[in-house]
Amino acid sequence: MRVLWFLLAIASFLVPGVCAVAELRAAAGKVDITPTRPAYLAGYAANRRSIGVHDRLWAKCLVLEWQGTRIAFVACDLLGVPRYQAEKIRAQVKSVLPERLYIAATHVHSGPDTLGQWGPDLRTSGVDPEWMATFRNQVVQLVEETAARLEPAVLKLASTTEVPRISRNARVPQILDRELGVLQVLSVQGNRTIATVVNYACHPEVLNNRQITADFPNWLYETVEGKIGGVCLYLNGALGGMVTADFDEDAAPRGENWKAAEEIGRSMGERVLQILETAETVRNAPIRTQRRVFRVPLENPRFRALMAMGIFPSDVLKNGQIETEVNRITIGPAEMLTLPGEVLPNIGLYLKRKMTGKPRFLLGLTCDELGYILTPEDYGLELYAYETSVSVGEHIGPKMVQNLLAMMEKPKGGSAGTQTVRAEERSK
Ligand SMILES: [Zn+2]
Numbered sequence: 001m002r003v004l005w006f007l008l009a010i011a012s013f014l015v016p017g018v019c020a021v022a023e024l025r026a027a028a029g030k031v032d033i034t035p036t037r038p039a040y041l042a043g044y045a046a047n048r049r050s051i052g053v054h055d056r057l058w059a060k061c062l063v064l065e066w067q068g069t070r071i072a073f074v075a076c077d078l079l080g081v082p083r084y085q086a087e088k089i090r091a092q093v094k095s096v097l098p099e100r101l102y103i104a105a106t107h108v109h110s111g112p113d114t115l116g117q118w119g120p121d122l123r124t125s126g127v128d129p130e131w132m133a134t135f136r137n138q139v140v141q142l143v144e145e146t147a148a149r150l151e152p153a154v155l156k157l158a159s160t161t162e163v164p165r166i167s168r169n170a171r172v173p174q175i176l177d178r179e180l181g182v183l184q185v186l187s188v189q190g191n192r193t194i195a196t197v198v199n200y201a202c203h204p205e206v207l208n209n210r211q212i213t214a215d216f217p218n219w220l221y222e223t224v225e226g227k228i229g230g231v232c233l234y235l236n237g238a239l240g241g242m243v244t245a246d247f248d249e250d251a252a253p254r255g256e257n258w259k260a261a262e263e264i265g266r267s268m269g270e271r272v273l274q275i276l277e278t279a280e281t282v283r284n285a286p287i288r289t290q291r292r293v294f295r296v297p298l299e300n301p302r303f304r305a306l307m308a309m310g311i312f313p314s315d316v317l318k319n320g321q322i323e324t325e326v327n328r329i330t331i332g333p334a335e336m337l338t339l340p341g342e343v344l345p346n347i348g349l350y351l352k353r354k355m356t357g358k359p360r361f362l363l364g365l366t367c368d369e370l371g372y373i374l375t376p377e378d379y380g381l382e383l384y385a386y387e388t389s390v391s392v393g394e395h396i397g398p399k400m401v402q403n404l405l406a407m408m409e410k411p412k413g414g415s416a417g418t419q420t421v422r423a424e425e426r427s428k
Contacts, residue, residue, distance in 0.1 A: 023066075024285045026153035026185045028195035028231035029146040030060040031138045033076065034212060035112050040126030042079035043109030044208050046118045054211040054258075055218045057111050059139050060233045061146045062185065062195045063096065064153075064331065066287040071100045071329060072143050073197070075233040076135075077214040078105045078114050080369025083324060083340070084316050085114070085136065092140040095147035099291050099420055102327060102338055103139070104366040106234050109205040110213045115369065116311040125311045152188040157334050158279040159359035164267040167202040168246040171383055175345050177201055177238060177352070181359045182272050183334060184279070185230075193230030198272055199361045201237030201345065203244040206264065208255025216245060219265025224272055232269075236364045238339065238348025240372045241387040285332030291420040292403040295321040296370075299393025303371075322392060324368045326400060328407040336361040337404055340368035344387070347375060347397060354408055373397050 034057045041048045057077035064071050072093075081103050090098035105114075113119065113126030120126070159181040169176045181199040186192065204215035214221070217234040224232040247260035297320055298304060307314040316322055327338040335357020339348075343364055352360050372387035379394040406421075 023152045023188075024154065025065045025150040026063065026194050027146045027149040027151060028060070028062045028185065029142055029149070030058045030231050031142045033057050033059050033078075033135050033138055035128065035131050037128075039112035039128055039131065039212070040118050040120070041110055041210070041212070042113040042115065042118050042126070043205065046122070046126065047120050048118065048210060050212050051210040052212070054213040057108070057212065057214055058221070059135070059142055060231050061142045062197060062231070062233055063143070063147045063150060064185070064287060065150055066285060069100075069287045069289065070096055070147065071287060071289060072096045072102065072147065073233060073235070074101070074103045074139055074143065075235055076103065076105050076139070077108050077217065078111045079107055079109060080105045080114055080365055082115060083368040084313055085132070086367055089136050089139050092136070093143045095144050100289055101143065102329075102363070102366050104235050104338075104363055105369060106204055106214065106217050107236050107239065107342070107365050108213075108215045108217065109203070110207050110209075110211065110215055112212075117306060119311070123309055123311075151194075153185050153194055154188060155282040155285050155332060156182075156184040156186065156276055156279040157282055157332070157359055158182045158184075158275040160271070160275050163200075163271055165246050166200065166264055166268055167243050169345060170242040170244050175349070176243065177345050177348055179352070179360070180268070180271060180275070181361045182275060182279075183331070183361070184276055186281075193228045195231045195233060196224050196228070196272065196276075197233045197235060198224070198268070199235045199237055199363065200268065201239040201243050201348065201362070201364065203239055203242070206245045206247060206257055206261040213261075216261045216265035216268070219262045220269045220272075223266050223269025227269075227273055235361070235366070237362045238343040238345050238351075239364055240342035240344040241374065241378075241384055243345055282332045286330075288330045290328040290407045291325055292407060293323060293325045293420065293422045294399055294403050295323050296396040296399050297393055298322050299395070300389075300391060302389060303392060322370070324370060326403050326407070327367065328404070330357055333358050334361065336363055338363045338366035339373070340400065341365060341370040341373045341396075343373045343400070344375070344378065346378075347373065347401065351401070351404060354405060356408070370396060373400060
């Protein structure tokens with residue numbers, strides 16, 4: 001009898017779909033990361049100190065597992081989570097391997113300063129170290145608690161380019177990715193929504209005042225979570241130079257158009273729910289991961305000055321270079337690429353053209369926030385003077401694309417372990 005059980009257990013590993021071990025398992029959770037005292041707000045001009053909280057800021061987590069490959073996405077209502085902070089979180093988490101924990105920011109411009117450059121003056125960081133430590137601990141706990149609740153799950157995948165008025169490109173109007181991608185996770189038992197991941201490129205910067213708010217994602221969450229339950233994660237796309245919210249800017253004083261933020265969030269949420277109605281259920285969703293770690297020269301003299309003043313940590317710089325990473329994740333037919341900053345939409349569209357999955361998700365500001373990422377041809381143009389001033393340099397664009405293409409050409413990786421390549425070592 002014991003032998004029979006043993007053979008059944010072996011078979012269950014070998015034959016996908018035969019029993020529980022081959023199934024997709026999932027769980028989601030969220031934690032309130034809103035500062036409990038006034039904070040310097042990230043984005044726009046420095047010294048913008050909050051005077052109140054309009055709506056809560058969240059860190060939202062989705063853990064997925066397939067045949068022992070466990071991954072986790074954490075989407076934070078923050079302007080950016082730099083890699084040196086994400087690495088501290090990864091080092092503490094025990095339930096998910098560091099290289100499979102993808103920490104992303106929605107890029108909201110009405111949350112606490114996470115980078116340091118929006119403090120009271122040019123020489124003082126705007127990061128509240130106490131809040132930052134609390135945030136990191138909250139995310140660690142969130143991932144651990146979520147990973148402990150995994151249950152059998154199925155997916156729904158959907159995407160459309162037919163979207164309501166959400167975004168526009170303020171630099172070159174014709175270059176705009178209007179693809180709205182959705183990954184929904186449903187529990188096998190009871191068909192309950194576990195999570196809805198929404199991917200769309202747009203700066204959450206309708207609001208620019210002294211209230212803490214998640215901006216339009218607040219109403220996206222309210223619409224999706226309110227109608228179908230579960231946890232709604234907003235993962236931004238290639239939103240750089242300059243994909244921003246599209247609304248009537250004369251309808252209210254600058255930065256005060258709460259109605260527009262609400263309309264954009266709600267209409268995005270309604271469209272998400274509409275496209276899910278006709279989406280087919282995906283029962284077999286193998287998860288494969290690849291990662292490439294690479295270095296780029298820090299060319300921006302402003303960033304170097306911020307390091308010299310101690311506003312940016314200087315120990316991230318080694319031989320004049322910064323280390324960053326890109327990831328490729330496939331979940332069933334869906335394909336995702338993580339981007340370490342604000343990638344310009346022309347690069348985003350090019351990457352999508354090279355991707356073979358369906359749907360295709362570009363996850364901007366994930367695992368790092370290195371500012372704008374332009375092509376070398378665009379870098380330094382008058383049109384992109386602002387983006388150039390908030391970019392590590394002209395080399396990051398080609399290096400990032402080269403590493404992403406290399407993963408797409410060799411789509412190995414898988415349940416045996418994340419395929420991690422250190423690009424700088426390979427080139428030696
Ligand atoms: Zn931005």
